[in-house]
Amino acid sequence: MTAKVPLRLGVNIDHVATLRQARHTPYPDLLQAARCCEAAGADGITIHLREDRRHIQDADVVLLRKCLVVPMNLEMANTPPIVRIAADIGPQEVCIVPERREELTTEGGLDVAGQQRELAKTTRLLRENGISVSLFIDPDIQQIEAAAETGAPYIELHTGTFCNAPDAAAPAALDRLVEAATRAHALGLKVNAGHGIHTGNLGGILEIPHLDTLNIGHSIVCDAVFNGLVIAVKTMRKAMRAYRGGRP
Numbered sequence: 547m548t549a550k551v552p553l554r555l556g557v558n559i560d561h562v563a564t565l566r567q568a569r570h571t572p573y574p575d576l577l578q579a580a581r582c583c584e585a586a587g588a589d590g591i592t593i594h595l596r597e598d599r600r601h602i603q604d605a606d607v608v609l610l611r612k613c614l615v616v617p618m619n620l621e622m623a624n625t626p627p628i629v630r631i632a633a634d635i636g637p638q639e640v641c642i643v644p645e646r647r648e649e650l651t652t653e654g655g656l657d658v659a660g661q662q663r664e665l666a667k668t669t670r671l672l673r674e675n676g677i678s679v680s681l682f683i684d685p686d687i688q689q690i691e692a693a694a695e696t697g698a699p700y701i702e703l704h705t706g707t708f709c710n711a712p713d714a715a716a717p718a719a720l721d722r723l724v725e726a727a728t729r730a731h732a733l734g735l736k737v738n739a740g741h742g743i744h745t746g747n748l749g750g751i752l753e754i755p756h757l758d759t760l761n762i763g764h765s766i767v768c769d770a771v772f773n774g775l776v777i778a779v780k781t782m783r784k785a786m787r788a789y790r791g792g793r794p
């Protein structure tokens with residue numbers, strides 16, 4: 547199987563902001579980080595404006611929206627204050643995620659089936675503002691079918707279970723991602739994926755069919771500590787070129 551279009555890379559730069567917020571310094575400069583990612587071939591920049599503002603700040607969203615060359619993908623919870631910010635600032639894409647203050651990172655997908663009306667309402671409002679919408683969900687067929695009813699054009703599959711699985715559990719977790727992407731595509735949804743992806747587990751991720759974009763953050767920023775951000779993004783970009791549209 548040959549991919550019709552190359553797999554796109556959205557680089558999540560939240561953890562550049564995590565370093566900055568650890569000391570409340572003006573550095574490292576988030577815009578400079580975004581420019582490095584763009585120069586290295588990133589197709590998009592992803593940031594998560596969390597309700598507790600632990601890394602990305604409101605001013606970052608405004609500045610990046612003004613200065614980025616590539617599209618901005620804003621990850622956010624479906625809460626009225628955050629939805630208002632998104633509608634005002636107008637990123638090209640929004641990915642709605644579940645959010646809990648005590649979590650280290652986004653630990654699971656949305657319960658779309660349980661909040662279908664609320665998500666459909668937000669999706670409609672954002673799309674009326676010219677923003678494309680993606681719903682971050684676990685590879686669960688019921689959730690995918692519910693997502694297709696909300697009017698969101700994209701889902702983002704949560705790859706964390708596969709990426710963090712012990713060897714014995716990984717094949718079953720990968721099968722679930724493959725089945726989920728297949729079903730989503732059949733329902734007319736576009737499919738992104740993200741969470742926990744690094745060059746060591748990318749081979750499995752590339753078995754998932756119908757992928758549009760991978761959103762990758764933590765491993766790229768970690769690699770950047772030793773090799774620099776431009777090299778880290780280029781390395782991931784190059785490894786993703788092996789995508790042939792999923793399992794043969």
Ligand code: PXP
Pocket residue numbers: 558560594621641643651652682702739740741742743761762763764765
């Ligand atoms: N996609 C979504 C929706 C996320 O919440 C995150 C984590 O912020 C990522 C992708 C990136 O995950 P990681 O930092 O593990 O690469």
